[in-house]
Amino acid sequence: MQEFDARLKKLALEAQQHPPKSRNRQKVLSQLVTEIQSARNLVRPFRGTFRHHYREIYEEAKHRLFCHICEKIEQYDPKREVMQWVNFLLRKRFFVEACREKFPQYRVKAKTQEETKWVNLDALEEGQLSLMMPQETPSLSEEILQCLEEDPEGLFKQTYTIKPEASFYAIAQRRLNGYRWNEISAEFDLPVSTLSSFYLRAQTKFASKFQEYLSS
Template sequence: MATNDEIDSRLKQLAIAAKNHPHKTVERQKAVTKLYMEIEKYKIINCPKNRNFSYQIYQEICAEAKQDLMLRICRELHNYRPEKEVSQWVNFLMIKCFQEATPKVIGVKDRKRLYCENMDLFFDKLKKQAEHDLYRIESALIEMIKADPGDAFKSEASKKYPHVNFQLLLVKRVVEEASWQQISEELGVSVSNLSSFYRRSLEKFTPRFREYL
């Protein structure tokens, strides 16, 4: 396994090589792509910590920011200084991408509504109930999700990815407690698309869930 110094040395070589190619050339684009692939390979990208958002909203913002990161690396490569570690520079750019991605994912007008209605906060509220009530409520919710009377949740399917439906995501997230990344890898759909569909579905079915609070 490569050490941090070896990883940094490798990435610096690639960054400098890409920087030396003229702007807007095929060679530069190929070099930047190679650099980005190595950055992903070594998993040096860190999404900025932010506790103002629920887990799924935070994941969606991170996914959106990561999608923009390669473009920003390409656009700002001339600013890279070899005396700095590539990981420091990349994560500085990631902070900018995160800041820009946030309003794309959560509009100012929607922020309050989304905070009140997302499932993570819904279950946080359950955890504050008395212990015996918590078990009863959680059991009832899980049974409702599994039974899905009238196939209401199952019928709520993604138009873009028909194999993804709301019941499937509820089971994965609430019953199996799978992470968005695990679900993404299993279903072959990005975290951003999954969490967006999940959030919209939660908003639609909030009244049904509230019956169990």
């Protein structure tokens, strides 16, 4: 994964060095988009909510995303991993835009622990669906992800389950990028119960650090 992230970052930075619309930039951007399309951790936002239209919406959202990358590669900040930037845009912006354009009156069936509710597409934009479907969306905000990235003391990577690679940092990243618990479980070969309980304990442990970061 680290090798893949490094390759994407190299392509993104190289594309930024070439003049807009130049042949060299277009060539590098084409390579970058191809790599992103093949990425295993390319997020699929709100899976299970648009049963008959999800594929159409998702493909339109990806198209918008890739056009944006090619037109606005200067907006990529090398302090972040490329897939973090890409997944944030796909989930928070382009998936919502695709929904609104194709199905402006569509209503989403969102299941909570207590009941099933119908919400309109405003819920996607306002984040209400995140509250209704915690299993589909990460619990950490984009600001907290930035806090995870900066982490000068390395506490988030040093805090881990029985496996160093399954650290709070690694798990939080995957949750923010839309991974399900069973996918994270398969990757680290650890039970879902072990990972999820560790994740909740770590969030409580670091709550004061997150609050300090967000208030600074």
